[in-house]
Amino acid sequence: MANINIPVSVLNLAPIREGEQPKDAIDAMVVLAQATEKMGYQRYWIAEHHNTPTLVSSATSILIKHTLENTSHIRVGSGGVMLPNHSPLMVAEQFGTMATIYPNRVDLGLGRAPGTDMMTAGALRRSQNDSVYTFPEDVNALLTYFGPEEEQGDVKAYPGVGTRVPIYILGSSTDSAYLAANLGLPYVFASHFAPRYMEEALSIYRKRFKPSTYLDHPYMMVCLNVVAAESDDEAVFLSTTMHQFKLNVIRRSQMFLQPPVERMDDIWSPMEREMALSMSSMTLLGSKETVREQLTSFQTNYHVDEIMAVSYIFDPEKQKRSYEILKEITTEK
Numbered sequence: 001m002a003n004i005n006i007p008v009s010v011l012n013l014a015p016i017r018e019g020e021q022p023k024d025a026i027d028a029m030v031v032l033a034q035a036t037e038k039m040g041y042q043r044y045w046i047a048e049h050h051n052t053p054t055l056v057s058s059a060t061s062i063l064i065k066h067t068l069e070n071t072s073h074i075r076v077g078s079g080g081v082m083l084p085n086h087s088p089l090m091v092a093e094q095f096g097t098m099a100t101i102y103p104n105r106v107d108l109g110l111g112r113a114p115g116t117d118m119m120t121a122g123a124l125r126r127s128q129n130d131s132v133y134t135f136p137e138d139v140n141a142l143l144t145y146f147g148p149e150e151e152q153g154d155v156k157a158y159p160g161v162g163t164r165v166p167i168y169i170l171g172s173s174t175d176s177a178y179l180a181a182n183l184g185l186p187y188v189f190a191s192h193f194a195p196r197y198m199e200e201a202l203s204i205y206r207k208r209f210k211p212s213t214y215l216d217h218p219y220m221m222v223c224l225n226v227v228a229a230e231s232d233d234e235a236v237f238l239s240t241t242m243h244q245f246k247l248n249v250i251r252r253s254q255m256f257l258q259p260p261v262e263r264m265d266d267i268w269s270p271m272e273r274e275m276a277l278s279m280s281s282m283t284l285l286g287s288k289e290t291v292r293e294q295l296t297s298f299q300t301n302y303h304v305d306e307i308m309a310v311s312y313i314f315d316p317e318k319q320k321r322s323y324e325i326l327k328e329i330t331t332e333k
Helices: 022-039 060-069 088-101 118-124 131-145 175-183 195-208 232-251 270-279 288-302 316-330
Strands: 008-012 043-046 075-082 106-111 167-171 187-189 220-228 283-286 306-310
Touching (some): 008 316, 022 060, 022 316, 060 088, 131 175, 175 187, 175 195, 195 270, 195 288, 220 288, 220 316, 232 283, 288 316
Parallel strands (some): 008 306, 106 167, 167 187
16 A cells, blocks of 8 residues: 655645735734644745735745744745745845754745746846746755855855755756756655646656755655545535636636635636646545545555645635644554
C-alpha cells in the first residue's frame, strides 16, 4: 500500500470572503495558521498576487512576518515570491531579516511568473528587461546571498549571509522542474490550478536531479485542493465555493470568495464547467474515508514527499475541519 503517512502543509492565497474587508482576510489568515500549527502541519505558505482586489496577498513578506509573530513553531514562507517582480538582493535582505528574528522557521518558495496581468507586471518590474529569463541567475544569486561568508561577492545581504534560508522552486509547467533538478533544490508543483503537466514535471525532476549541498536526493511537494468534510455530500456542497473561485479566474471577474450553493449549473455554462473542473482535477474531495482512498491512489501513482493543501471553503470552521481531517489521515498508524 502507498505511504500516506507524509508531511502536510498549507498554502493560503488570503482571499477576502463575501461580506468581509481586507483586515478580516488578514486576521483569518493568522487564525488558520494558528489552527494548523496546533494540528501539526509542517509549513504555512502565503502566495503573491497583485492588482487582485479579492486577495490580500500582495505584500507577501509582510504577511509572512505577521504570521511568524503570531505563531510559535510552524514554518512560514512564500508560495511563492514571484522573482521577476523583485531584486534578489532585496528578497535576501527581507527573508534574511525574518530568518534572523525567527531562526529555522522561514521558507522561500520562488516562482518565475509575475503573479498578475502583464500591465501590472510592467508596473512592478524593476527594469524594462523581461526578468522571467533571468530566473536561474536570480535563484543562484539568492543561494549565494544566504550562503557562507567566504562565498559572498562584493555585494552582500545583511542580514542574510549565513542564514541558509531554504529555497524551493515552484512550477506549473515543466520549465522549473529542469532548474530545480539541476540545482539540487526541492521542487513544488502547482497542481491546485495547473495539473496538466504535473506527471511530466515530476518525472523530469526525479530523473534529472543532481545531489547538492542542499539535498542529496529529490524532494517533491505537490499542491492539491482539499475539501474534506463529515460526508461526501457535504464536501461536494462545500466545494462549490472552490468552483466559484476558479470561475472567477476563467471569467477574469472580481468576486469575493462566495458561500457554497446547491447548484453550480445555475451559475456556469457547460464550457466554463469543463474549464473549472479541469483546473481543479487534482482535488481531494469527500469524507475522511473517501479522501483517504483518493490520497492513497495519488501516492500509489506519484510517491511525493509532501502534500501542500489549499482549501477554498467559505465557512472558516469548516475550513479548519477540512485541514483537521487531512492531518488525521496522514498521521494514522
